[in-house]
Amino acid sequence: MPDIVKITDLRKAYADGFEALKGVSLNIREGEILALLGPNGAGKTTLISTICGITTGTGGSVTVGGFDTVNDYRGARSMIGLVPQEINLEPFEKVISTVRFSRGLFGKPKDDAAVEKILRQLSLWDKKDSQIRALSGGMKRRVLIAKALAHEPRVLFLDEPTAGVDVELRRDMWNIVADLKASGVTIILTTHYIEEAEAIADRIGVIAHGELLLVEDKDTLMSRMGKKQLVVQLTQPIDAIPDSLVSDALTLSDDGHALIYSYDTRAERTGITKLLSDVAAAGLVLSDLETSQSSLEDIFVDLVKEDAA
Numbered sequence: 001m002p003d004i005v006k007i008t009d010l011r012k013a014y015a016d017g018f019e020a021l022k023g024v025s026l027n028i029r030e031g032e033i034l035a036l037l038g039p040n041g042a043g044k045t046t047l048i049s050t051i052c053g054i055t056t057g058t059g060g061s062v063t064v065g066g067f068d069t070v071n072d073y074r075g076a077r078s079m080i081g082l083v084p085q086e087i088n089l090e091p092f093e094k095v096i097s098t099v100r101f102s103r104g105l106f107g108k109p110k111d112d113a114a115v116e117k118i119l120r121q122l123s124l125w126d127k128k129d130s131q132i133r134a135l136s137g138g139m140k141r142r143v144l145i146a147k148a149l150a151h152e153p154r155v156l157f158l159d160e161p162t163a164g165v166d167v168e169l170r171r172d173m174w175n176i177v178a179d180l181k182a183s184g185v186t187i188i189l190t191t192h193y194i195e196e197a198e199a200i201a202d203r204i205g206v207i208a209h210g211e212l213l214l215v216e217d218k219d220t221l222m223s224r225m226g227k228k229q230l231v232v233q234l235t236q237p238i239d240a241i242p243d244s245l246v247s248d249a250l251t252l253s254d255d256g257h258a259l260i261y262s263y264d265t266r267a268e269r270t271g272i273t274k275l276l277s278d279v280a281a282a283g284l285v286l287s288d289l290e291t292s293q294s295s296l297e298d299i300f301v302d303l304v305k306e307d308a309a
C-alpha cells in the first residue's frame with residue numbers, strides 16, 4: 001500500500017522552549033491501523049495535533065494525501081478526520097444536525113445519503129433525532145466519530161479513544177475501528193493501553209520523550225522481541241552459575257535460587273533438554289520449573305526504560 005501520511009523530521013518546541021517532538025519521521029500506509037503507544041507526556045497528542053494542523057511544527061514537514069499540512073492546509077485538512085480526547089458536543093443539538101454541520105464546516109455540499117451511511121455505520125441511525133444530552137457516554141463517543149467522518153476523510157485520528165471507558169465500550173470501539181478499516185479508512189490512534197494496541201493495530205509506534213523509538217508490524221515486534229523464559233528453581237541456592245553451564249542465555253536470580261533461561265519459541269531447538277541434562281550433570285537439584293512469555297507490555301516497558309537510561 002502507498003503511504004498516505006509522510007512525516008519528515010518533525011519538530012515541535014513550545015513557546016516556553018520545551019521540545020515536545022524531537023525530529024519524528026514516520027510514513028503511514030493507506031488502509032492500516034497504526035497505534036501510537038507512549039507514556040504520559042510522550043508527545044502523542046502534540047504529534048497528532050501537528051499533523052492535523054491544530055498546532056504548527058517548528059521544523060520538518062508533514063504531507064497528507066500529498067498535501068503539505070502548512071502550505072496546502074485546506075487540502076491536507078480535507079483528508080483528515082480527528083476524534084478528540086474530550087467530548088465536546090452541543091447538548092441540545094440533534095445527532096443528525098451535528099453531523100451535517102460538521103460536513104458543512106469543511107465546505108462539502110449537503111449529502112443526506114452520505115450522512116445516513118455514516119450514522120448507520122456507527123449504529124446511530126435510530127438516534128438521529130435524539131438530542132446529544134439524551135445519549136449514553138458510549139453513544140456520544142460514536143457521535144464524535146460520526147462528526148469526524150462527516151466530510152468523508154481518508155485518514156482518521158483517534159486520540160485516546162477508550163480512555164476512561166468500561167471494558168464493554170472499549171470492545172465496542174475496537175469493533176468500530178475494525179469496521180472503519182474495512183471500509184478503507186486509514187486509522188491512527190494513540191493509546192496508553194498496551195492491550196488495545198495488541199488487539200487492533202497492524203503496526204505499532206512507540207513514542208517517548210518526543211522521539212519515535214520504533215515503528216514495526218505488531219506481529220514482527222511480538223516475535224522479534226517476545227522471548228520466552230524457563231525458570232529452573234533449585235533446592236539449594238548457588239553463588240554463581242557453574243562453568244559448565246555458563247552461556248548468554250542463562251542468568252542467576254538475585255537470591256541464587258533460580259536459573260533463568262531465555263529462548264526463542266520459534267527456534268527448532270530450544271536447548272531445553274540439553275540445559276536440563278547439564279543442570280543435572282553439574283550436580284544441581286531442581287525443585288520446580290515454570291515458563292513465562294514476555295508480552296507487548298514487557299517489550300514496551302523495556303524500550304521506554306532503555307530510552308530513559
Ligand SMILES: Nc1ncnc2c1ncn2[C@@H]1O[C@H](COP(=O)(O)OP(=O)(O)OP(=O)(O)O)[C@@H](O)[C@H]1O
Nearest residue numbers: 014016018020038039040041042043044045046047
Ligand atoms: N502548550 C504547551 N506548552 C508547553 N508544553 C506543552 C504544551 N502542550 C504540551 N506540552 C508538553 O509537551 C509534552 C508532550 O505532551 P503531549 O500532550 O503531546 O503528550 P502525550 O503523549 O499526548 O501525553 P498524554 O498521554 O498524557 O496525553 C509534555 O511534557 C507536555 O507537558
